[in-house]
Amino acid sequence: MSKCLICKTEIAPFMSFGKMPIANGFLPPEQFKDEPFFKLDAAFCDNCKMAQLTELVDRDKMFHENYAFYSSTSAGMAEHFKEFAKLVKSSYLPKKKPFVVEIGSNDGILLRHFASAAINYLGIEPSANVAKAAGDNGINTVCEFFEEKSAARIAAEHGKADAFLGANVMCHIPYIHSVLNGIDALLKPEGVVIFEDPYLGDILEKTSYDQIYDEHAFYFAARSVSYLFERHGFELADVMPQDVHGGSMRYVLARKGTRKVSDAVPALLKKEEALGIGRPDTYERFRTNVEASRTELVKLLKEMQQAKKSVAGYAATSKSTTVLNYCGIGPDLVEYISDTTPIKQGKYSPGMHIPIRPYDDFKEKYPDYALLFGWNHAREIMEKERDFRRAGGKWIVYVPRVQVL
Ligand code: DWN
Numbered sequence: 004m005s006k007c008l009i010c011k012t013e014i015a016p017f018m019s020f021g022k023m024p025i026a027n028g029f030l031p032p033e034q035f036k037d038e039p040f041f042k043l044d045a046a047f048c049d050n051c052k053m054a055q056l057t058e059l060v061d062r063d064k065m066f067h068e069n070y071a072f073y074s075s076t077s078a079g080m081a082e083h084f085k086e087f088a089k090l091v092k093s094s095y096l097p098k099k100k101p102f103v104v105e106i107g108s109n110d111g112i113l114l115r116h117f118a119s120a121a122i123n124y125l126g127i128e129p130s131a132n133v134a135k136a137a138g139d140n141g142i143n144t145v146c147e148f149f150e151e152k153s154a155a156r157i158a159a160e161h162g163k164a165d166a167f168l169g170a171n172v173m174c175h176i177p178y179i180h181s182v183l184n185g186i187d188a189l190l191k192p193e194g195v196v197i198f199e200d201p202y203l204g205d206i207l208e209k210t211s212y213d214q215i216y217d218e219h220a221f222y223f224a225a226r227s228v229s230y231l232f233e234r235h236g237f238e239l240a241d242v243m244p245q246d247v248h249g250g251s252m253r254y255v256l257a258r259k260g261t262r263k264v265s266d267a268v269p270a271l272l273k274k275e276e277a278l279g280i281g282r283p284d285t286y287e288r289f290r291t292n293v294e295a296s297r298t299e300l301v302k303l304l305k306e307m308q309q310a311k312k313s314v315a316g317y318a319a320t321s322k323s324t325t326v327l328n329y330c331g332i333g334p335d336l337v338e339y340i341s342d343t344t345p346i347k348q349g350k351y352s353p354g355m356h357i358p359i360r361p362y363d364d365f366k367e368k369y370p371d372y373a374l375l376f377g378w379n380h381a382r383e384i385m386e387k388e389r390d391f392r393r394a395g396g397k398w399i400v401y402v403p404r405v406q407v408l
């Protein structure tokens with residue numbers, strides 16, 4: 004039995020994905036023999052309702068000087084973060100000398116909009132290569148993990164913050180109580196916390212099981228986020244669904260009583276109740292749906308193989324590591340994966356060792372089918388790849404169900 008990372012209640016996994024490599028551990032052949040694996044099991048806490056992993060990978064094995072994910076690889080996400088910054092500036096900052104802190108600021112995709120508006124800000128990013136990319140673009144970034152210890156020092160050096168921001172990072176931090184203590188130390192009394200992460204409701208409804216991988220320690224919903232922050236004297240003041248990463252939720256939190264609670268909060272809590280987010284049978288159903296999805300995807304790829312059709316993966320996402328390893332899909336079924344990130348190209352996918360090739364290879368010779376691992380960017384990608392369709396190419400997607408488009 005494991006203990007809930009939030010409330011220490013005993014929890015048991017509702018689903019095991021088996022042995023998994025590091026999701027962003029793209030590697031050269033000489034490292035195959037030493038490739039680390041861990042057990043990917045997902046559980047849900049009957050007490051505080053937090054969905055979470057039970058076995059955790061050491062943070063230094065995931066976030067380091069060769070972190071493979073650069074935020075600015077999606078034009079759609081660049082636009083999303085421009086709007087995020089606009090909202091923070093217009094609705095959440097005081098007029099006088101505001102100070103904004105973002106954790107997991109990566110290559111500066113969000114903070115550049117504060118820099119260009121001459122607003123005082125600081126990025127906190129432990130992965131040295133992406134932090135350097137931000138620094139090279141003139142974005143103030145300190146390279147370290149945010150937690151209670153670093154927060155006190157940052158507050159002493161830079162002053163207290165009016166807004167504490169995070170996108171796709173809070174769910175990455177299993178030592179979340181330390182982060183909340185840090186927020187308490189760093190945030191002004193009237194300050195606001197705004198963060199967004201993939202939403203558990205969408206994961207369950209769309210069977211997007213590929214959101215489950217080592218970096219994602221938590222799968223948040225309003226119910227669990229509210230419980231967690233209440234333990235630290237904060238209150239969930241607003242929630243805003245976001246049409247990114249396959250369905251995300253933006254949470255606004257403030258110290259209890261300092262901000263009006265929007266009607267959207269009780270409305271979402273009610274919706275989550277109806278969706279069964281707090282009930283074990285919901286997770287049983289999810290597991291059945293995941294297993295069915297695996298069976299269908301493998302069947303489809305084997306049919307393509309028999310018909311001698313070529314299949315390439317599109318976008319070597321972190322999520323693809325779960326799909327490939329859980330379904331047992333190797334280079335015999337997917338010849339290569341095309342990706343625009345230089346650090347991934349020429350390497351192999353974690354665990355199943357499918358070659359990662361530059362995007363030009365895809366453009367120069369289209370495969371018969373492209374398996375869309377970046378399904379969360381489908382609008383952006385399909386728009387960009389109209390010529391692939393015109394040339395007779397077809398997309399394979401697996402969220403919300405396995406389909407050929
Ligand atoms: O939570 C996380 C999210 C924000 O980003 C991190 N833990 C890691 C990462 O997850 P991911 O790798 O699943 O992210 P994306 O944004 O779904 O995929 C990015 C990958 O897709 C990059 O390697 C670039 C590639 N890509 C591409 O090759 N062509 C992306 C687009 C839009 C494209 O057109």
Ligand code: SAH
Pocket residue numbers: 066067070072074106107108109112127128129130133147148149150169170171172175176
């Ligand atoms: N915010 C960006 C990046 C998300 S990827 C976006 O939405 O695109 C998650 C990022 O969080 C990585 O860059 C990783 O290095 C960073 N991270 C992980 N643990 C962290 C911590 N304790 N404090 C700050 N950043 C952290």
